[in-house]
Structure formats: structure tokens, C-alpha cells
Amino acid sequence: MRIGIACPYSWDVPGGVQQHIRDLAEALIEMGHEVSVIAPADEDRPLPPYVVPAGRAVPVPYNGSVARLAFGPLTANRVRRWLRDGEFDVLHAHEPAVPSLSLLACWVAAGPIVATVHTAMRKSRWLLASMPVLRSALEKIDGRIAVSEAARSTFVEHVGGDAVLIPNGVATHRYREAAPLDGWPGAGGAIGFLGRMDESRKGLSVLLRAFELLAPERPGLRLLIAGNGDADEHRDKLPERLRDRAVFLGEVSEADKVRLLHSVDVFCSPNTGGESFGIVTAEAMAAGAPIVASDIPAFRDVLRDGQAGELFATGDPADLARAAARLLDDPARRAELSLAALDAVAAYDWSVVAGNVVSVYETVVLGRATVGIAE
Amino acid sequence: MTWTIIVAAVLVLVLWSFWVSWRASRLDRLHNRVEAARAALDLALVRRASAAADLASSGQLDPATSLLLADAVGRARQAEPPERDLAESDLTRALRATLGAAGVRTELAESDPEGAAELLGAVEKASQQVFIARKFYNDLAGRTIDARRRPLARTLHLSGRARAPEFFEMDDALTHGEG
Numbered sequence: 335m336r337i338g339i340a341c342p343y344s345w346d347v348p349g350g351v352q353q354h355i356r357d358l359a360e361a362l363i364e365m366g367h368e369v370s371v372i373a374p375a376d377e378d379r380p381l382p383p384y385v386v387p388a389g390r391a392v393p394v395p396y397n398g399s400v401a402r403l404a405f406g407p408l409t410a411n412r413v414r415r416w417l418r419d420g421e422f423d424v425l426h427a428h429e430p431a432v433p434s435l436s437l438l439a440c441w442v443a444a445g446p447i448v449a450t451v452h453t454a455m456r457k458s459r460w461l462l463a464s465m466p467v468l469r470s471a472l473e474k475i476d477g478r479i480a481v482s483e484a485a486r487s488t489f490v491e492h493v494g495g496d497a498v499l500i501p502n503g504v505a506t507h508r509y510r511e512a513a514p515l516d517g518w519p520g521a522g523g524a525i526g527f528l529g530r531m532d533e534s535r536k537g538l539s540v541l542l543r544a545f546e547l548l549a550p551e552r553p554g555l556r557l558l559i560a561g562n563g564d565a566d567e568h569r570d571k572l573p574e575r576l577r578d579r580a581v582f583l584g585e586v587s588e589a590d591k592v593r594l595l596h597s598v599d600v601f602c603s604p605n606t607g608g609e610s611f612g613i614v615t616a617e618a619m620a621a622g623a624p625i626v627a628s629d630i631p632a633f634r635d636v637l638r639d640g641q642a643g644e645l646f647a648t649g650d651p652a653d654l655a656r657a658a659a660r661l662l663d664d665p666a667r668r669a670e671l672s673l674a675a676l677d678a679v680a681a682y683d684w685s686v687v688a689g690n691v692v693s694v695y696e697t698v699v700l701g702r703a704t705v706g707i708a709e
Numbered sequence: 710m711t712w713t714i715i716v717a718a719v720l721v722l723v724l725w726s727f728w729v730s731w732r733a734s735r736l737d738r739l740h741n742r743v744e745a746a747r748a749a750l751d752l753a754l755v756r757r758a759s760a761a762a763d764l765a766s767s768g769q770l771d772p773a774t775s776l777l778l779a780d781a782v783g784r785a786r787q788a789e790p791p792e793r794d795l796a797e798s799d800l801t802r803a804l805r806a807t808l809g810a811a812g813v814r815t816e817l818a819e820s821d822p823e824g825a826a827e828l829l830g831a832v833e834k835a836s837q838q839v840f841i842a843r844k845f846y847n848d849l850a851g852r853t854i855d856a857r858r859r860p861l862a863r864t865l866h867l868s869g870r871a872r873a874p875e876f877f878e879m880d881d882a883l884t885h886g887e888g
Contacts, residue, residue, distance in 0.1 A: 394806040395799035396780055405773035406810030433773035433780070441772050461779050464766040471772045 335695060337362060338422035338705065340413070341373035342434035344391040344402050345381060350613060351428055351452050354481075354502055359384055361503070361688035372416045372435060374404040388412045388435055396433065397455075403434040410438050414707050417443055422705045424448055424695045430472060431455050431492055441471040445705030446698040448477035448691075450500075454484040456491055469493065476698040479691065482611050482632065498694060501636075502611050503687030506679055509592050509620035515558075518597035522554015523662050526598030526623070528591065528614050529605075531563025531582075537604030537628065538563075542571050542580070543651035544604075548659060549576050555662070560586045560594050595621035599668065600661050603627035606649050612636055616682055619643070619675035624668040626657045642678040643671055733867045739853045740871040746846040750877060753842040754797055757835035758782050761804060764828045769817055774807045797839075798880040804832065805883065836883045843877055850874040 341355045352373070359369045359382075369384050374391035381387060388409060391402035413435065417425070423446070427436035430449040440447055449472075462469060469492075478497035480486035489497045518524055525545070529536040538559070545557055557580040559568075565582035572580055586594065595601060601623035603615045609632040616636060618625055625643030627633040637643035644661060647653040661668055680686070764770065765778035781796075781803035788796035807813065808829070817825035857868050 392806055392810070394777060395802050396777060398784070403773070403777070405771065405777060405807070407771065407812035407816040408810070409773075410771050411812075433776035435773075437773045437776070438771060458783055461776075461783055464762070465772070465775055465779055467768045467770075467772045468776055 335423045335692070335699070336368045336421060336704070337370070337695065338417065338420045338425045338439075339369060339371045340425065340427040340436040340439040341371055342403065342429045342432045342436045343374070345371075345373040345375040345385055345387070346379045347391075347402065350502075353613075354450075354452065355428055356382075357503055357505055357684050358688060358691065361684040362692070364685075365688060365692070367692070370416070370420055370422070372413060372439070374402070374435065386416055388416070391434070401432075403432065405433055405438065409435065410442060413438050414442050417705060417707055420705070423699050425705045426450065426691075426695070427475070428452065430475065431457075431488055437468075437471055440474055441467070442708055443474070443705050444708040446477075446695075446702050447475050447705070448479065448694055448698055449475040450479040450481065450691075451485045451488045451497065452481050453488070454482075455488045462492065477694045479694060483635075484632075498690075500687060500690045500694075501682060502613055502616070503684035504613070504616045504620050504679060504682050506620040506683045508588075509595060509617055510622070510676075512589075512592040512596045512621070514597040515590070515593050518558060519599050520554060520556055522552060522556060524556050524558050524598045524600075525626075525658060525662075526594055526601045526618075527557065527559045527561070527604070528594065528601075528618075529561045531559070531561055531565070531568050533563075535606050535608040536561075537606045537649075538568060539571060540604040540606065540628075540649055540651050540654060541602050542568065544654040544658065545580070546572065546576065547651060547655040548662075549579065552662070555579070556581060558594060558598055559583065560591065591617075592621060595623050598623060600658055601625050602654070602658065603633060604654060605630060605633070609633070615643075616679055619679035622672040622676050624661055624671040625675060626654065626661060628654075636678070636682075638674070638678050642674040729861065729865065729867075732861060733865075736853075736856050736862060736867050737869075737871075739849070739856055740868070740874075743846070743849045743853045743874045746842070746849045747874070747877075750839070750842040750846045753835065753838040754785070757832070757839050758785050758800065760828075760831040760835040761800065764832055767824070767828055769820060769825055769828065770807070770813070774810065774813070777803055778807055794877060794879040801836075801880045801882070804836065808832070808883075833883065836881070840881050840883075843879065843881055847876050850876055 339355055343349050343351055359371050362369050370386055371384055372386045372388050375381055375387035377387050388404055391404050393400050393402050425443050425447045427439050427449045429452055430436045430440050472493045478489050479500050480497040481502050486497050527541055531538050560583040562585045569577050569580055595618050601618040605628055612632045627643050628648040629645040630648055644657045646657040761778055762782045765775045781800040785796040785800040853874050
């Protein structure tokens with residue numbers, strides 16, 4: 335099939351949606367399909383051969399913060415040109431409810447359209463009612479995909495009706511094997527964390543508090559933490575005697591991230607909320623790391639209700655400490671969880687996920703002409 | 710001799726009390742004017758939001774641009790006082806970004822010359838009124854604060870129960886070089 339994918343965010347900025355599209359495009363190409371991705375991009379940077387740049391994204395206030403989005407007549411014309419040249423069998427727009435390329439693509443296209451929603455978005459009734467142009471663009475979507483239960487609500491809020499649940503994929507082969515970082519996990523044991531430290535929803539402070547509880551009985555236990563944020567601020571939350579046992583790596587390369595996942599005895603996902611899928615947790619599963627995670631719905635789902643990883647009461651450092659201690663003291667259980675995690679994450683591998691997406695494409699394309707421009 | 714002193718003292722006292730009374734009523738007038746200026750600023754902000762909303766729901770702009778404007782308008786309308794200036798600044802930025810996007814004005818002019826001109830004109834006029842109203846308000850607020858701080862006003866509590874006005878700081882420059 336000839337597949338046209340619309341990306342609403344800058345290609346060269348790291349982000350969940352962009353990574354999803356990148357991995358999906360590559361999995362589809364691997365399956366033999368022809369794929370073109372249109373995305374805002376800085377034309378000075380090198381782009382993969384399947385990406386068509388649509389100009390730069392512009393910083394603008396949206397949804398309570400500043401977003402970099404692509405909008406306006408010039409952008410709309412670029413999309414029209416891309417559609418006209420592409421002759422796609424299907425248009426796949428990501429995050430169509432965000433005021434950027436994907437919404438514009440739905441607006442100018444005529445033909446089979448599939449859209450994937452990545453985040454839960456609420457809009458006021460007034461907004462939807464007063465903007466027929468928004469509703470009609472979204473109502474043209476034939477096939478709806480949501481990456482999580484929470485994201486599904488976006489479709490319901492905006493245009494009514496339901497969506498197929500196809501979670502984010504993980505390129506599992508990239509995570510399976512890696513050499514641990516030098517000196518890790520170390521004789522005393524190690525607990526790992528990966529994520530944006532400064533976002534309280536990521537739950538680092540819960541882990542730090544749990545470490546305080548664990549540390550007295552385990553003199554060699556250390557924390558290995560990576561991700562961007564103010565390391566000093568977080569390190570200072572620990573009592574002085576424990577500070578050199580928490581190692582902050584800052585932002586790490588993809589390769590080092592995978593090595594980190596293989597450098598710990600227990601990987602911790604202490605998120606307190608806001609996760610629609612938990613890609614980091616899935617990556618840890620793909621590395622076969624024994625996992626302790628908060629019992630938010632996203633983790634309950636992906637860890638098969640505690641079968642592929644230990645769950646603890648969200649936000650409760652004492653419960654986290656108990657769960658981590660159980661695992662640290664039980665190598666057999668860790669091995670069991672590791673295998674269960676590898677097994678569970680196979681369902682999320684991109685080869686499987688891309689296949690599910692293609693099924694949706696095939697459903698909406700039945701008996702229809704290729705995608706063209708709406709008059 | 711004593712009589713002269715007494716009379717002089719009484720005279721001074723009377724003159725002084727006239728003066729204090731004049732100062733008090735001047736302060737009173739300032740407070741009233743600053744309240745009126747604040748009401749005018751609020752009205753200008755509401756008008757601007759309304760003009761932007763009309764533009765957003767006109768269907769003349771692409772859906773992404775319309776949505777950006779509508780989102781900013783919604784937030785500005787719903788903002789409570791502590792966040793109000795931030796929300797209104799965000800509306801200014803959204804207006805700058807959307808109306809400043811390449812090709813917007815030409816496309817509007819081509820699709821519906823009269824309607825577009827009216828909508829755009831309303832937004833520009835309303836933005837200008839916000840700029841002016843805010844300038845006047847902040848100017849009065851500054852003068853009122855200065856007057857309240859004078860030693861006489863402080864010691865005699867001439868402001869009474871009137872609250873000190875706060876400056877309204879926001880980004881209100883539109884693309885035409887204002888501010």
C-alpha cells in the first residue's frame with residue numbers, strides 16, 4: 335500500500351508521537367509498504383528518506399503551555415501538494431485534534447483517512463459547537479485508533495463514537511541485549527529510574543523516599559537515575575549520608591539507555607499518574623528488567639495485573655520499599671518476572687502493532703479511490 | 710498678646726484642615742478614576758476576546774488556526790484574576806502567531822474580501838483599544854499608588870478602605886509596531 339502519514343510535531347525534536355511515527359513508518363517499510371511522512375522540520379537537519387518537510391513549527395500558546403505547531407495557509411498548501419504528489423491509498427494522521435499538520439491534512443484530504451490519538455484531550459463544548467470547520471475535518475476520519483484507554487476519550491469528546499485500541503509499539507529487538515554500564519549493578523544491588531525528573535508525575539520523589547527506607551538495611555544498595563532535570567535538587571532530597579549512593583546520569587543516549595536497563599537488579603516506574611501507556615516501562619520489559627511499578631491503570635494493563643512486574647500502591651514509598659525489598663532478596667522471582675515481562679512485551683513489538691494498524695488501513699480502503707484533495 | 714497667638718493658631722489649624730480635606734478628596738477622586746479605568750480595561754479585553762472569537766468561528770481560517778485562536782480566547786475568558794494577565798498575554802501571542810502566519814491576510818482577502826476585512830479590522834481595533842486602555846489604567850494606578858504613599862496620606866489613613874490598585878502587566882503588542 336501507499337501510505338501517507340501526517341506528523342503534527344517537529345521531526346527533529348524528541349517526542350513520543352514522533353518516535354511512534356518513526357517506528358511505525360520503519361515497520362511498515364519493512365513489511366513492504368511505501369510510506370511518506372509529512373512533518374514540520376528544520377530543513378538544515380538531515381531527514382530520513384521517507385520524511386517530507388513541511389516548514390518549521392512555530393511556538394504558540396496552546397492548551398496551557400507553549401507548543402511548536404504548523405498552521406496557516408502556507409502549511410495547508412504544502413499538505414495539498416504532498417497529497418497530490420503522493421497518490422496515497424490511505425492518509426494516516428496522528429493527533430488530529432491538535433491544531434497542526436494532521437488537522438490540516440484531514441481538512442484538505444478527500445479519501446480514506448485513519449487517525450491515531452495519543453493523548454486524552456478535552457475541549458469545551460462551546461469550542462466544539464462554535465467551530466464547524468473543526469468538527470467537519472475530524473468527522474472525515476474513517477478509521478480511528480487510540481493508543482490507550484485514556485486517549486480513546488478524545489474521539490468520544492470531539493466527534494462521538496469509539497476507536498480501536500492499538501497501544502504504542504516497542505522495537506523490542508533494540509532492547510533485548512546490552513552490556514551493563516561499568517560497575518553496575520554492583521554487589522549491593524541497584525534500582526533504576528528513567529524519566530523526566532522534574533515532572534512530579536514521573537514519581538522520582540516517591541522512589542527517593544523509598545530508598546531512604548531501604549538504605550539502612552542494605553549498605554551496598556544504589557540508585558541509578560537517568561533523564562533530564564535538576565539532579566542536584568533531587569539529590570539534596572536525600573539525607574547527606576545517602577547522597578553518594580544515588581547516581582544521576584542526566585540525559586543519556588539511546589544506547590546508554592538500553593545499557594542502563596541492563597545495569598539494574600530492579601527497574602522502578604513510580605509514576606503517580608498521567609501515563610496513557612508507559613513506553614519507558616515497556617522498554618524496560620523489552621530489556622527483561624524485573625520491574626516494580628505503581629498500580630496506575632496503564633501499568634496494570636501492560637504488566638498483566640502484576641504477573642509481569644510487581645505493582646505497589648501509587649505514591650506510597652513504604653509500599654514501594656516493601657515490593658523492591660522482596661525482589662532484591664529473591665533472585666528466582668526476579669528471573670521469573672524478567673521472563674514474564676519479555677513474554678508480555680512481545681505483544682507490543684512494532685511488527686505486531688504495525689500489522690494491526692495495516693488491518694485498520696485495509697478496512698477503510700475497501701472499494702475506495704486513492705486519497706485526493708477536497709474541493 | 711496671647712489672643713493673637715490663639716487666633717493665629719486657630720487660623721493655621723483651619724487652613725490645615727482645609728488642605729487635608731482637599732488632599733483626601735483628591736485621593737478619593739483618584740481611586741474612583743482608577744476604578745473606572747480598570748473597568749474600561751476589562752471591557753476592552755472582553756471586546757478583544759469577542760472579536761478574536763468571531764474570527765475563529767468565522768470558518769474563514771483553516772481549522773488549525775481557528776482552533777488555536779478559539780483555545781486562547783476560551784482561556785482568556787475563563788481566567789481568574791491571578792492568572793488573567795498571563796491568559797491575556799497568551800491571547801496576544803496567539804493573535805500574533807496566527808495573523809502573522811504567511812499568507813493569512815492574502816487568503817482572507819481573496820476568499821471573502823468584505824467579511825474578512827471586517828473581522829480582521831475588529832480584532833485590530835480591539836487590540837489597539839486594549840493597548841491604550843492598559844496604558845491609561847497603569848498610569849492612573851501609578852499616580853494613585855504614589856499619592857497613597859505620601860506621608861500625610863499614610864499617617865492620616867486618607868485612603869480609608871480603598872484598596873491599592875495593582876499594575877496590569879501583559880504582552881499587548883500586535884504586529885503593527887505598537888508597544
